[in-house]
Amino acid sequence: MTATDDALRQPETAVSMTQPEGRAGVQRLLRRMAVVAIGVLAALLPQLQVSVPGVLPGPTWTPGSLQLLAVCLLIGALAATYNLVFAVTGMLSFGHALYFALGCYVFAMLLGHARLPLVPAALLTLCIGTVITLVVGLISLRVTGIAFAMVTLAFAQAGSVLVLRNVHGLTGGEEGLGLVPAPLPTWLVGVDNTQNLYWIALAVAVVVLAAVGWIVGSRAGHVMMAVRDNELRVRVLGIRPYVVRLISFTAAGALATLIGMAYLLVQGGANPQITTSSFTLTLLVMVVLGGLGSRWGAVVGGVTYTLLDQRLGVLAASEHVTTLPAPLRVPLSQPTFILGALFVIVVLFLPGGLTGFVARLTGRTDNAPLTELSEAESR
Amino acid sequence: MTTAGRQDQAVRPESAGTILSVRSLNAWIGTQQILHDVTFDVADRGVTALLGRNGVGKTTTLRALLGLVRREGVIELASSRIDGEPTHRIVRRGIGYVPENRDVFGGLTVAENLDLARRHALKRHRAVTRPSRRGDRMSTCGESDERVQLVDRLFPDLVRRRGQPAGTLSGGQQQMVALARALLNDNLALLVDEPTKGLAPKVVDEVADALEVAARRTPILLVEQDLAVVARLADRVVVMTEGQVAHSGPAPEFLADRATVRGLLGVSGGSR
Amino acid sequence: MSTVILLAVTGLGLGALYFLVASGLSLIYGVMRILNFAHGAFLTVGGYLGYEVGVHAGVHARSWPVFVVMLAVGAIAGTILAMLVEILLIRRLYQREIEQVLVTVGLGLAAVALVTGIWGPDTRPMPSPSWMARTTSIIGAAVPNVCFACIAASVVVLIALQFLLARTRYGLIIRAGVENRSMVAALGIDVRRTFTAVFMLGGGLAGFGGVLTALYNSALSPAMGDSLLIFAFIVVVIGGLGSVTGSAIAAAAVAILQQFANYYTTSGVGDLIVVAALAAVLLVRPGGLSGRQVRLA
Numbered sequence: 001m002t003a004t005d006d007a008l009r010q011p012e013t014a015v016s017m018t019q020p021e022g023r024a025g026v027q028r029l030l031r032r033m034a035v036v037a038i039g040v041l042a043a044l045l046p047q048l049q050v051s052v053p054g055v056l057p058g059p060t061w062t063p064g065s066l067q068l069l070a071v072c073l074l075i076g077a078l079a080a081t082y083n084l085v086f087a088v089t090g091m092l093s094f095g096h097a098l099y100f101a102l103g104c105y106v107f108a109m110l111l112g113h114a115r116l117p118l119v120p121a122a123l124l125t126l127c128i129g130t131v132i133t134l135v136v137g138l139i140s141l142r143v144t145g146i147a148f149a150m151v152t153l154a155f156a157q158a159g160s161v162l163v164l165r166n167v168h169g170l171t172g173g174e175e176g177l178g179l180v181p182a183p184l185p186t187w188l189v190g191v192d193n194t195q196n197l198y199w200i201a202l203a204v205a206v207v208v209l210a211a212v213g214w215i216v217g218s219r220a221g222h223v224m225m226a227v228r229d230n231e232l233r234v235r236v237l238g239i240r241p242y243v244v245r246l247i248s249f250t251a252a253g254a255l256a257t258l259i260g261m262a263y264l265l266v267q268g269g270a271n272p273q274i275t276t277s278s279f280t281l282t283l284l285v286m287v288v289l290g291g292l293g294s295r296w297g298a299v300v301g302g303v304t305y306t307l308l309d310q311r312l313g314v315l316a317a318s319e320h321v322t323t324l325p326a327p328l329r330v331p332l333s334q335p336t337f338i339l340g341a342l343f344v345i346v347v348l349f350l351p352g353g354l355t356g357f358v359a360r361l362t363g364r365t366d367n368a369p370l371t372e373l374s375e376a377e378s379r
Numbered sequence: 380m381t382t383a384g385r386q387d388q389a390v391r392p393e394s395a396g397t398i399l400s401v402r403s404l405n406a407w408i409g410t411q412q413i414l415h416d417v418t419f420d421v422a423d424r425g426v427t428a429l430l431g432r433n434g435v436g437k438t439t440t441l442r443a444l445l446g447l448v449r450r451e452g453v454i455e456l457a458s459s460r461i462d463g464e465p466t467h468r469i470v471r472r473g474i475g476y477v478p479e480n481r482d483v484f485g486g487l488t489v490a491e492n493l494d495l496a497r498r499h500a501l502k503r504h505r506a507v508t509r510p511s512r513r514g515d516r517m518s519t520c521g522e523s524d525e526r527v528q529l530v531d532r533l534f535p536d537l538v539r540r541r542g543q544p545a546g547t548l549s550g551g552q553q554q555m556v557a558l559a560r561a562l563l564n565d566n567l568a569l570l571v572d573e574p575t576k577g578l579a580p581k582v583v584d585e586v587a588d589a590l591e592v593a594a595r596r597t598p599i600l601l602v603e604q605d606l607a608v609v610a611r612l613a614d615r616v617v618v619m620t621e622g623q624v625a626h627s628g629p630a631p632e633f634l635a636d637r638a639t640v641r642g643l644l645g646v647s648g649g650s651r
Numbered sequence: 652m653s654t655v656i657l658l659a660v661t662g663l664g665l666g667a668l669y670f671l672v673a674s675g676l677s678l679i680y681g682v683m684r685i686l687n688f689a690h691g692a693f694l695t696v697g698g699y700l701g702y703e704v705g706v707h708a709g710v711h712a713r714s715w716p717v718f719v720v721m722l723a724v725g726a727i728a729g730t731i732l733a734m735l736v737e738i739l740l741i742r743r744l745y746q747r748e749i750e751q752v753l754v755t756v757g758l759g760l761a762a763v764a765l766v767t768g769i770w771g772p773d774t775r776p777m778p779s780p781s782w783m784a785r786t787t788s789i790i791g792a793a794v795p796n797v798c799f800a801c802i803a804a805s806v807v808v809l810i811a812l813q814f815l816l817a818r819t820r821y822g823l824i825i826r827a828g829v830e831n832r833s834m835v836a837a838l839g840i841d842v843r844r845t846f847t848a849v850f851m852l853g854g855g856l857a858g859f860g861g862v863l864t865a866l867y868n869s870a871l872s873p874a875m876g877d878s879l880l881i882f883a884f885i886v887v888v889i890g891g892l893g894s895v896t897g898s899a900i901a902a903a904a905v906a907i908l909q910q911f912a913n914y915y916t917t918s919g920v921g922d923l924i925v926v927a928a929l930a931a932v933l934l935v936r937p938g939g940l941s942g943r944q945v946r947l948a
Contacts, residue, residue: 092749139930146686147933150888154926157881161926165919277881281688281756288753330768337768340761347753348743447833470839482834484827495823496838560838 042202045069057314063194068310070194070201070266072303077205078259079286079302080212080295081252086284087292088216089248090228092149095136095156097280099253102129103260104270105163105177109170112180121183122261129257130250137249141242153277160275176271179264188265197266204262208255212295215251224248285343291353300355305339312338398423398568398598399444404452406436406443412622413439417452419617419624421568426590426599426612428630431619432645437602438479440619441570444600445469445476457567471498475561475597479572481553485546489537489556492545493530496560530559533589551582558589569599575608587611606644610634618643653791658910660789664798664867666906667805671860672883673890673898674812675853681829681893682842682849684748689736689755690857690883691876692762696732697725697858698777698865698875699766705778712778721778722804722862729858730851737850742843759877767873774870783866801863808856812895825849829893882909885929 048061056065082096106128110121140151166173181189187196215221226234227241234241264270273279282305290301312335322329331337350357399421406414413436421427429437443450446466454462461469470476483492531538534555540548545556554574561569574590575583587608593599594612603609609616613630625643626633634640672694679687701721708717736758744750783800786793816822824845828835836842857876864879865871882905890901905925913921 139934143933146680146892147888149686150884151930151933153881154885154929158923158926161919161922165917167917167919278760278877281760284753284756285760331765334764334768337761337764340757340759340764343757344740344754344761347750347757348740351750445837447837465841466833466836467839467841470837476837478834478837482831482837484830484834486830487823487826491823494820495827495835495840498839564839 039202039206042073043199045198061195063191066194066198067266068307070198071263072306073201073205074259074263074266075286075306076299076302077208078256079283079290079298079305080209081255081259082283083287083292083295083298084212084215084224084248084252084255086287087298088221088228089224089245091141091245091249092145093140093152093249094149094277094280094284095152095154095159096252096256096283097274097276098136098152098156098159099129099133099256100260100263101159101163101270101275101279102132103257104264104274105171105260106257107261107264108177108179108270111183112177113170115180115183117183118185118188125261126254126257129260130254133253133257134246134250137246137253141245141249153280156275156277156280160272160277163272163275171272172270174272176269178269179267184265201262201266204259208259209295209299211251211255215248216295220244220247282339285339289343289346289353291355291357294355297353297355301353304354308339308342309335396422396424398457399600400453400455400458401440401444402453402455404440404443404450404454406439406448406450406452408439408448413448414443414450415622417619417622417624419627421598421600422615423568423598425614426594426601427615427617428609428613429600429602429617429619430604430609430644431625432643433604435619436622437619438572441476441478441572441600441602444570445474473565473567475564475566475569477557477561477569477571477574479576479602481550481557483545483548483553483556483560485544487545488542489545489548490541492556493559493563496563498564526563526565529592530562533562533592534559551578551585554578554582554586555589558586558593562589562593566597569593569597571599572602573604574601575603575605583608606634606640654914656789656792657794658914659907660792660794660798660802662907662910663903664795664801664906665910666903667801668860668864668867668879669883669886669906670805670899670902671808671856671863672879673886673902674808674895675856676883677887677890677893677895677898678825678829678849679853680887682825682832683741683751683846685741685751685755686884687755687850687853688752688880689758689762690853691880692759692766693729693732693854693857693876694861694864694879695763695766695873695876696861697729698861698871699770700728700858701725701862702775702777702865702871708778713780715780717778718780722859725862726855726859729861730855732858733854734847734851736854737847741846741850745843759880763873763877770873772873774872776869777862777865777871779866797866797869801867804859804863808859809895809899816895821845821848882925885925889929889932 045061045066056068078100082093085091085093085096103125107121107125110116110124111118114121116124136152136155140148140155143151163171164173165171171177187193188200216224223234223239223244224247227239227244231241234244260274263274283302286301286305287298288301289305290299291297316333316335322333324332331341346353397420401420402418404414404417405412406417417436417440429440431437439448442448443452444454444461446461446464446469450462452462453460456469456472456474459472461472484495487495536552537555537559540552545553548556558571558574561571571590574586578586583605590599590601590612599612601609601612603613609630616626616628616630616633617624618626618633620643626639672690676687676690679685679690701724704724705712705717705721708714708720711717736755740754740758741751744754779797783795783797786795787799788794814822816826824835824840824842828842828845828849832842835845861876864875868875886898886901886905889905890897890899905928908928909921909925911921912924913919
């Protein structure tokens with residue numbers, strides 16, 4: 001009777017495994033209600049005049065803020081899909097950005113070059129993204145560990161190269177590929193309709209988070225965690241780890257494609273920066289920053305990172321920084337420096353990331369540093 | 380002749396005759412606790428055999444003594460505590476380790492495996508250890524060293540194979556390398572883990588011969604499943620079950636008591 | 652024919668750079684089990700500090716002695732940076748290998764950003780002896796002399812590394828550590844000091860390579876480390892984690908393959924072929940060319 005058996009039997013999170021049933025039920029209900037409340041609040045944001053100076057460029061009903069929030073939601077959701085691959089199934093993939101970028105670029109190409117209408121283009125993009133993820137997974141998962149990490153990195157790099165070389169002018173090379181408005185319905189185009197884009201982003205984020213949550217909570221999810229922790233035991237049960245990993249990988253990739261499509265709409269174009277390995281590395285940073293082991297941690301990490309990236313960029317260009325003496329100005333003028341340094345500090349001193357830090361303050365222990373994740377299962 | 384009585388006699392760390400004293404040792408591999416309150420002594424003379432069925436924690440005990448697994452408890456080597464120290468420092472105090480799977484470095488030659496193990500060389504000759512040219516001395520830096528001569532005498536086969544990558548050696552030969560490594564230094568104690576596992580009877584005898592010679596100068600804590608070897612070499616036994624010490628006492632008396640042997644160790648008998 | 656020669660030599664020149672980065676990465680992984688994502692930063696910082704020396708040499712800027720000093724400064728900068736990183740950051744995460752990798756990721760991002768902040772994102776030309784800018788004719792091919800410098804430097808490094816590994820005690824410890832580091836500790840050797848030494852060695856090699864990379868590319872830029880790093884990782888994996896010889900062979904093979912493919916098909920295909928080669932090698936031999944089976948954590 002090991003912890004993995006327990007994990008396979010109870011569809012609960014780590015928290016409720018350590019607490020009596022009744023309390024766990026109430027806690028779960030409270031959490032669900034909190035999530036729904038946040039969701040409703042988020043949906044209402046465009047109608048509200050909430051101002052968060054310093055964080056948002058303007059009150060929440062302004063296009064600039066809505067755009068930023070939309071991007072935050074999408075990146076947060078993307079981080080949650082990466083969490084599925086990395087923290088839940090234990091696969092260190094350095095190429096997750098590829099499927100997100102696929103969604104973005106293929107959608108842009110179908111809309112722009114092939115002039116397909118919205119819905120067929122969307123469905124086709126989703127199919128293509130899923131198929132490519134599946135194929136890459138079929139190949140990459142034949143190895144594990146470092147070899148797997150390197151193969152995924154290599155595939156992502158291949159994608160990045162393809163995009164940058166601008167084969168037949170399809171991908172726009174370094175300048176990216178703009179979103180062609182013609183095939184889109186009018187309610188998606190134009191600054192006035194930014195709130196529609198926001199709601200689309202919110203909807204996609206909700207769908208993705210629900211999907212990830214469903215997968216993690218299901219039996220499949222627990223098998224994935226079992227594969228992460230103790231491959232031998234899973235084999236003994238007659239399950240093939242390869243298949244489990246493939247399912248997780250493909251599901252996460254398909255969801256990432258979906259997010260990529262929404263991202264295209266929100267940003268109005270596809271940028272080659274999202275194909276780079278640095279971008280996948282920043283996904284890794286987000287997931288760890290937020291706290292491993294929980295999709296909410298990933299979302300927090302994603303949202304925090306995106307906000308920081310944006311705001312630090314603005315801060316760097318602002319007068320506050322440009323007038324500083326050189327030793328202070330130089331580091332502060334580079335958002336990536338601050339983010340990288342912050343990340344290092346979090347890894348060193350805050351294992352469990354931001355959510356872990358908060359959880360420790362409130363006395364709960366959902367999150368744990370990665371190398372203790374496997375131990376957390378048996379607590 | 381109760382086990383409790385025997386253990387009382389062994390408990391006093393100041394008593395002349397204890398090189399290693401272990402008190403309330405707990406050890407974990409990952410989150411699983413393997414050793415529960417293990418307490419025993421290793422005499423400063425001869426061979427103390429650590430016995431028990433498969434999986435009771437004998438190897439883990441040796442590794443815990445060396446700090447290779449997470450442990451808590453009081454461990455004393457020659458009356459000074461080593462339980463808080465890192466592995467390399469424990470070893471430098473004078474413990475030679477012959478691990479269960481031999482753990483020779485396959486890509487290195489026999490001579491290199493032994494060079495690596497020599498602790499004196501590090502202190503006196505920090506610079507390059509020149510592997511000696513074609514010759515049958517395995518010593519480095521051309522220095523005559525009593526221990527090296529001992530090793531040369533005990534393992535002539537290895538001398539012949541000094542330039543051979545250790546990964547290409549037979550199991551028995553690798554065992555000899557592992558033993559030679561431990562004998563090259565002046566140690567206070569040797570921890571030897573199942574040296575005869577998987578070896579042919581003739582090779583088992585050779586290993587036992589070497590251990591016998593080694594035991595004359597250095598006390599040994601020997602984990603062993605082969606009771607014939609135990610009978611030949613051991614002066615005392617410590618028997619474990621399920622991560623705890625079940626019995627300790629003189630070897631001949633224990634081995635003569637067939638019922639206890641069968642009870643604690645399962646099917647009694649010779650080599651596997 | 653002259654094209655083939657040109658491609659082969661420029662390919663070997665590129666391979667020389669891959670080797671300098673990959674050999675350090677390979678040893679670091681072999682001994683410490685860390686994927687060092689900060690390695691690109693060591694290269695970049697080494698390159699920029701070497702550049703500063705070259706630029707401030709005044710009248711002697713284009714002379715050979717100054718060039719040698721630039722190389723030395725690059726190497727030293729990489730070594731010191733690596734030492735600081737290992738002691739201040741990596742050591743605190745001993746036995747938490749995934750966190751160690753993450754820290755190098757953060758560090759890599761931060762270091763490159765800092766370099767961009769100090770020197771700006773634009774590329775700069777690298778001061779060098781005028782011989783470097785010229786070409787030498789070999790059977791009709793005009794081969795840039797830079798390639799010869801890179802190849803010569805990395806051959807020297809290869810020989811030196813082989814000597815270090817085969818003939819010194821440190822090398823012995825490193826080779827043993829790649830196989831089984833806990834047994835090395837069980838022989839009484841302080842592996843942590845070996846970790847620092849290996850990390851410093853890798854950093855020095857990368858810093859040295861940084862100066863040469865800037866020369867090869869005829870341009871110094873903050874991103875040069877990261878773009879090389881990916882290929883270096885591929886070389887490390889193909890050549891076998893922990894194997895210096897493997898890295899050398901793989902580096903040459905990958906670079907030459909890349910050059911030929913990029914030329915004879917469209918530019919960019921070479922990179923794709925390298926990626927395909929990595930996938931192929933890994934699927935057939937997960938331990939890389941040297942065949943050693945190694946896994947993450």
